[in-house]
Amino acid sequence: MEKKQNFSRKRKAILEVLRGTKSHPTADWVYQQLKPSFPDLSLGTVYRNLSRFKEDGTVVSVGVVEGQERYDADVTPHSHFVCTVCGTVLDVEDEFVDPESDSEVSRILGVRVLSHQVVFRGFCGDCLAKLKAEKGK
Structure with a gap:
């Protein structure tokens, strides 16, 4: 019985850590x-708990960045920016996501978008500044 309680505490802690960061962690x-x-x-x-959270929609996978899957506990509709140099992942506010696009794609292709x-993808501010500084030398 104690093992199940520990598992629940660990699961809760994993979710709290994810919800407590905007860094899109591994x-x-x-x-x-x-x-x-x-x-x-x-x-x-x-890994097992992250997989469970993905399955139940508690977290989303941002994708694989530099060989490791990245996670986001913010499941509201929004996009991401990934730096191709350092791997930083940033949230892009939802005004760039057209709420009608799911229904439009569904209509055009005859599918149901879930x-x-x-x-x-590109250079984050820090990497862009470094690139500009190197070109200035």
Whole structure:
């Protein structure tokens, strides 16, 4: 019985860590944040819970960035920007997402769209500044 309670506490902690950051973390980052408070936490437990959260719609996957899946606990409709140099992931406010696009795509293709995701890629502000500084030399 105690094991189930620990599992629930760990699951809750994983979700709280995700909800407490805007950094779009990896499973490894979540694990590193919680390991001091939960010494018996395994990376497998983090992955299993993240998978469960994705399945039930509690979190979304932003996609794989630099070889690791990134997660977002903000499930409201919005897009993301991914820096192709450093891997930073930023939220793009929902005014760039047309709420009618799902129904329009459904109508045009004769399908039923359940969700969509838009990802912008390029240089973040820091990497852009470094690139400009290097060109100025």
